[in-house]
Amino acid sequence: MIRGIYTSTAALRAATIHQTRLAHNIANLQTTGFKQVLTTHQAYELQRLGEYDAEDAAFMRGVGAVEHGLLVPEEIVDFAQGPLQVTDRPLDLAIEGDAFFRIQTPEGERYTRDGSFHRDALGRLVTRDGYFVLGQDGQPLTLPAGQVTITDQGLIFVGGAQIGQLGLAGFPNGAGLVRENGNLYRAEGTGPGPAAGAVVQQGYLEGSNVDEEAQVLEMMRILRLYEANRKALQVQDQALNGAISVGQV
Numbered sequence: 001m002i003r004g005i006y007t008s009t010a011a012l013r014a015a016t017i018h019q020t021r022l023a024h025n026i027a028n029l030q031t032t033g034f035k036q037v038l039t040t041h042q043a044y045e046l047q048r049l050g051e052y053d054a055e056d057a058a059f060m061r062g063v064g065a066v067e068h069g070l071l072v073p074e075e076i077v078d079f080a081q082g083p084l085q086v087t088d089r090p091l092d093l094a095i096e097g098d099a100f101f102r103i104q105t106p107e108g109e110r111y112t113r114d115g116s117f118h119r120d121a122l123g124r125l126v127t128r129d130g131y132f133v134l135g136q137d138g139q140p141l142t143l144p145a146g147q148v149t150i151t152d153q154g155l156i157f158v159g160g161a162q163i164g165q166l167g168l169a170g171f172p173n174g175a176g177l178v179r180e181n182g183n184l185y186r187a188e189g190t191g192p193g194p195a196a197g198a199v200v201q202q203g204y205l206e207g208s209n210v211d212e213e214a215q216v217l218e219m220m221r222i223l224r225l226y227e228a229n230r231k232a233l234q235v236q237d238q239a240l241n242g243a244i245s246v247g248q249v
């Protein structure tokens with residue numbers, strides 16, 4: 001009975017976390033470069049059950065196993081390509097392939113797929129949050145006045161003269177990246193590799209890769225699961241209280 005309460009409580013906790021992540025995905029349907037968060041569930045390690053041998057009290061014979069519910073759901077970022085949306089703004093950039101823009105923040109270098117950039121008052125190329133966009137040399141990019149053309153390899157021309165190259169970091173399938181606030185990621189381990197095969201598209205932004213219909217259907221399934229475990233917990237609590245009352249008679 002107590003085990004059943006633990007199992008239902010663990011399931012309620014897992015469902016709550018899953019709901020929060022689904023709601024976060026749905027809220028970012030229109031967020032540029034957003035990557036949806038997937039949730040996987042893992043059961044607690046099985047507890048082995050046994051009985052003592054009547055002839056050898058030191059020996060326990062296995063009779064089965066039991067689970068105690070779910071661990072906290074693991075978060076996995078889905079780095080699948082999002083749809084490209086045309087904007088015709090020369091400083092709107094999208095990446096096709098396993099690469100990220102290199103960004104300088106107060107906490108250090110970070111990576112993003114959100115290519116909605118603009119010039120600041122000093123001509124530096126910055127994100128919508130004011131973070132510096134880095135070149136391939138790791139330095140902030142500064143764009144002089146003039147018409148900006150950016151090639152599919154990230155070469156930057158202003159007025160026909162090359163002034164730099166976009167800093168692109170390669171992370172195949174997002175391996176080695178940890179999600180932070182917004183659309184920023186930090187690297188763990190050895191850091192980025194070359195952006196092999198990545199293509200830059202000027203005048204485009206990458207849309208969110210969230211599948212709205214799939215998220216809504218999953219939310220409905222989790223809500224039903226939550227309600228079922230809530231009712232199961234109520235039944236087990238009532239049964240436990242009844243057993244306690246009988247024991248006190």
